[in-house]
Amino acid sequence: MVRSLSFTLNGKAVKVDADEGRMLLWVLRSDLGLTGTKYGCGQGQCGACTVLVDGQPVRSCSTSLKAVAGRKVTTIEGLERKDGLHPVQQAFMKHHAFQCGYCTSGMILASAALLEGKPKPTREDVAHHLEGHLCRCGSHPRILDAVMDAATGKGGGK
Amino acid sequence: MKRRDFLQGTGITGLVLFFSADQGFAQERDRPDRPNARPGYPSDFNAYLCIAPDGRVTCLVGKVELGQGSMTALAMLLAEELDVALEQVDMVMGDTDLCPWDMGTFGSLSIWQFGPVLRGAGAEARAVLVQMASERLKIPVEQLVVVKGIVSRKGDTSMHVSYGELVAGKKIERHLEKVAPKPVSAFKLVGRDTARKDAREKVTGKAMYAADMKLPGLLHARVLRAPVHGAALESVDTSAAEAMAGVKVVRDKELVALLHARPDGAAEALSKVKAKWKNPVSDLDHNNIFEHLPKTAPKARSLAAMGDLAAGEKAAAQVVEATYTNAYVAHAPIETHAALAAWEGDKVTVWASTQAPFMVKSQVAEALGLATQQVRIITPYVGGGFGGKSGGPQAVTAARLARLAGAPVLVQWDREEEFFHDTFRPAAVIKLRSGATREGKITAWNCNVVGAGDREAVTFYAVPNQRTLSAGSWQGGNPKDMHPFAVGPWRAPSANSNNFAHESHVDSLAAKLGMDPVAFRLLNLEEPRMLRVLTEAAKRFGWVAKPAPSGRGVGVACGHYRGTYVAAMAEVAVDRASGQVQVKRITLVQDMGVVVNPDGARQQAEGSLIMGLGYALTEEIPFKGGDVLAKNFDTYEIPRFSWVPKLDITLIDNPQVPAQGGGEPPIIIVGALLANAIHDATGARLTHLPMNPVSVKAALKAKG
Numbered sequence: 001m002v003r004s005l006s007f008t009l010n011g012k013a014v015k016v017d018a019d020e021g022r023m024l025l026w027v028l029r030s031d032l033g034l035t036g037t038k039y040g041c042g043q044g045q046c047g048a049c050t051v052l053v054d055g056q057p058v059r060s061c062s063t064s065l066k067a068v069a070g071r072k073v074t075t076i077e078g079l080e081r082k083d084g085l086h087p088v089q090q091a092f093m094k095h096h097a098f099q100c101g102y103c104t105s106g107m108i109l110a111s112a113a114l115l116e117g118k119p120k121p122t123r124e125d126v127a128h129h130l131e132g133h134l135c136r137c138g139s140h141p142r143i144l145d146a147v148m149d150a151a152t153g154k155g156g157g158k
Numbered sequence: 159m160k161r162r163d164f165l166q167g168t169g170i171t172g173l174v175l176f177f178s179a180d181q182g183f184a185q186e187r188d189r190p191d192r193p194n195a196r197p198g199y200p201s202d203f204n205a206y207l208c209i210a211p212d213g214r215v216t217c218l219v220g221k222v223e224l225g226q227g228s229m230t231a232l233a234m235l236l237a238e239e240l241d242v243a244l245e246q247v248d249m250v251m252g253d254t255d256l257c258p259w260d261m262g263t264f265g266s267l268s269i270w271q272f273g274p275v276l277r278g279a280g281a282e283a284r285a286v287l288v289q290m291a292s293e294r295l296k297i298p299v300e301q302l303v304v305v306k307g308i309v310s311r312k313g314d315t316s317m318h319v320s321y322g323e324l325v326a327g328k329k330i331e332r333h334l335e336k337v338a339p340k341p342v343s344a345f346k347l348v349g350r351d352t353a354r355k356d357a358r359e360k361v362t363g364k365a366m367y368a369a370d371m372k373l374p375g376l377l378h379a380r381v382l383r384a385p386v387h388g389a390a391l392e393s394v395d396t397s398a399a400e401a402m403a404g405v406k407v408v409r410d411k412e413l414v415a416l417l418h419a420r421p422d423g424a425a426e427a428l429s430k431v432k433a434k435w436k437n438p439v440s441d442l443d444h445n446n447i448f449e450h451l452p453k454t455a456p457k458a459r460s461l462a463a464m465g466d467l468a469a470g471e472k473a474a475a476q477v478v479e480a481t482y483t484n485a486y487v488a489h490a491p492i493e494t495h496a497a498l499a500a501w502e503g504d505k506v507t508v509w510a511s512t513q514a515p516f517m518v519k520s521q522v523a524e525a526l527g528l529a530t531q532q533v534r535i536i537t538p539y540v541g542g543g544f545g546g547k548s549g550g551p552q553a554v555t556a557a558r559l560a561r562l563a564g565a566p567v568l569v570q571w572d573r574e575e576e577f578f579h580d581t582f583r584p585a586a587v588i589k590l591r592s593g594a595t596r597e598g599k600i601t602a603w604n605c606n607v608v609g610a611g612d613r614e615a616v617t618f619y620a621v622p623n624q625r626t627l628s629a630g631s632w633q634g635g636n637p638k639d640m641h642p643f644a645v646g647p648w649r650a651p652s653a654n655s656n657n658f659a660h661e662s663h664v665d666s667l668a669a670k671l672g673m674d675p676v677a678f679r680l681l682n683l684e685e686p687r688m689l690r691v692l693t694e695a696a697k698r699f700g701w702v703a704k705p706a707p708s709g710r711g712v713g714v715a716c717g718h719y720r721g722t723y724v725a726a727m728a729e730v731a732v733d734r735a736s737g738q739v740q741v742k743r744i745t746l747v748q749d750m751g752v753v754v755n756p757d758g759a760r761q762q763a764e765g766s767l768i769m770g771l772g773y774a775l776t777e778e779i780p781f782k783g784g785d786v787l788a789k790n791f792d793t794y795e796i797p798r799f800s801w802v803p804k805l806d807i808t809l810i811d812n813p814q815v816p817a818q819g820g821g822e823p824p825i826i827i828v829g830a831l832l833a834n835a836i837h838d839a840t841g842a843r844l845t846h847l848p849m850n851p852v853s854v855k856a857a858l859k860a861k862g
């Protein structure tokens with residue numbers, strides 16, 4: 001059913017008139033023009049479409065518009081801070097934790113959420129947390145390095 | 159076509175320098191059998207650089223950035239030679255209107271092939287500019303230095319002129335014939351860890367891939383697809399879809415597409431289409447394919463024939479015969495195929511995710527009955543290729559639909575389509591029979607390859623009596639009934655299958671003789687580069703000589719691919735109850751000649767090893783009756799974080815050998831490496847890839 005729905009997107013209030021059953025991924029990419037969120041599988045199996053809803057990672061390909069009404073949505077475009085890139089973004093750059101970059105938005109958002117709740121994870125914690133995120137280029141070791149590095153930076157009282 | 163005419167179309171001024179950026183290009187140019195290999199493109203260069211009046215350096219090459227980092231490495235080489243900052247260099251890649259012809263980006267050869275000549279071009283351009291500066295500043299060339307694109311007198315910057323100022327208002331064209339780059343010892347940038355040029359865009363979500371392109375009036379298309387390969391459409395009812403608001407149905411012969419302003423709208427419309435198909439009868443499946451392939455394969459090519467096999471076997475104390483098989487595997491890049499096509503008058507522009515934009519240009523022109531000048535392909539960032547984006551069927555579809563709809567059309571395959579339309583790595587059957595003396599010398603080697611293809615099909619061991627036959631190929635030319643769907647290049651084509659067979663077999667021979675597998679290999683290798691990587695790997699891994707199976711779960715494999723030598727050792731743990739294999743660590747030593755970009759090469763090696771875990775342990779296309787039963791990542795398992803072993807990678811810097819391809823070699827050894835480690839752990843020899851829990855358990859049971 002077409003409805004007018006409001007939510008907060010990257011810190012700004014947005015209103016969309018759309019069928020509330022539509023998946024957030026397509027609303028973000030085609031109605032709102034935010035293409036940093038990627039399609040990889042459409043069934044919650046790859047993690048490329050991950051966004052944060054109230055700080056928690058969700059798969060936007062399998063999350064309806066209705067489910068985010070009135071909530072806070074953060075996409076990769078909204079992670080940057082006033083004083084620069086998010087520490088996880090910086091660490092991904094430093095470690096070249098990507099090759100083709102297609103899985104990267106999802107990896108970064110999921111990692112940022114992890115560090116928010118667990119600022120000092122072990123490497124195993126990170127691997128476990130990202131298990132549902134696929135990377136065909138084999139960037140895994142560098143992604144783990146990057147997240148661990150970002151965590152240390154955080155712990156260092158930044 | 160002439161250089162000048164080509165440049166006319168691009169509207170470029172300033173200093174332009176043309177050059178041929180790889181040796182293969184010049185060789186190919188002279189092939190009389192390919193007179194029209196690059197229609198409409200000049201044949202005397204395949205790259206050029208320009209220095210614009212604003213001082214920016216642009217390098218235009220037909221290669222594309224698939225994730226392998228060539229955008230950065232190529233820019234680094236230029237910046238180094240020109241003495242400009244890396245930030246001043248822009249790479250324009252894979253745009254068929256602006257870039258000279260290129261065959262395609264395969265196997266990350268770009269950096270290694272382009273390197274020397276690109277450097278030469280940078281050096282030449284710098285020389286021209288310094289000469290101009292000398293005339294302008296009235297200072298002899300020897301007294302000038304260049305820093306970040308600004309020329310001044312050594313130790314006195316009061317008199318200076320920038321590259322941009324020098325070329326302003328001019329049009330200077332040069333063609334490079336000879337290469338005289340800086341000595342390696344003078345490098346300031348190359349050989350250092352450098353931030354990738356695509357880094358910021360990729361971590362901020364700003365990097366644009368084909369499906370991210372936007373144009374006013376854009377329509378998203380979903381195409382009706384056959385339920386199984388070879389099915390014929392009998393009837394189709396689109397009335398329910400047509401009743402949906404905003405849906406446009408386009409039909410042209412076999413093509414039925416649903417168009418909508420939103421991608422999910424098009425998908426919903428497609429789900430409402432009722433179609434009747436006539437499916438072909440096929441009883442082929444992923445189990446019986448291995449009996450089918452040898453029966454349908456074309457006549458075999460002889461790749462090696464040396465000595466006397468019978469005499470070789472007679473001299474042997476042990477003879478081993480085995481058949482190795484591997485399943486079809488998918489490329490499965492996380493970015494599915496996508497293309498956006500837009501017409502302007504009688505010219506179509508297609509933004510496509512492809513590894514071969516110039517090939518796609520020809521495909522689009524041919525399919526739509528256009529002259530090649532009417533087609534422009536632009537390649538944005540590509541979300542992984544691995545050989546699977548070597549053509550552009552989705553670009554053809556998008557161009558057709560955009561013409562029919564009179565609007566820009568974007569096609570992005572969904573995951574199921576990606577699996578269905580993929581050109582798989584061919585399933586293969588490799589029969590090997592070989593023998594060795596009690597002392598461990600291999601005396602006979604008889605190899606019969608079906609399906610895999612020729613690369614690395616001939617043994618790299620020094621065997622006096624050998625024969626190798628190979629039938630069928632990933633390159634096409636197979637009989638129609640051989641494979642039930644399309645096959646194509648998959649990262650290091652042929653070599654994965656062949657290396658798995660060879661290196662498993664050599665291990666079996668060593669085990670039969672009761673010899674340590676490393677010692678046995680060293681005894682039969684002659685190539686010094688191979689001996690060196692193997693010895694080095696043994697040292698780094700801490701290899702303790704023991705015949706297999708030793709129960710430790712350690713394995714070894716070595717290989718050669720396109721001028722690069724690799725050796726690896728692994729330690730695995732096999733869970734006998736579940737059949738799960740966990741790889742604990744891998745040590746890899748690679749000799750790829752001169753290492754231009756150590757971090758990039760290491761990154762490629764890591765990616766190769768991890769991707770290799772997939773075809774070794776789980777990846778297999780299940781199919782039946784023409785249907786591809788892999789539909790998504792739950793029915794086709796690729797490597798995940800929990801699989802990743804500890805990696806110890808060493809790149810041997812070998813200045814005696816020019817830079818070789820580095821993007822693929824390590825992947826070829828993963829199959830045998832793990833098979834050998836599993837054998838060492840359990841005594842069970844697996845001869846089929848993937849070695850998934852079911853087959854590991856079956857092998858353990860068969861062993862008793």
Ligand code: FES
Nearest residue numbers: 040041042047061
């Ligand atoms: S696209 Fe949503 S999880 Fe893959």
Ligand code: FES
Nearest residue numbers: 099100135136137
């Ligand atoms: S970087 Fe290519 S899929 Fe992860």
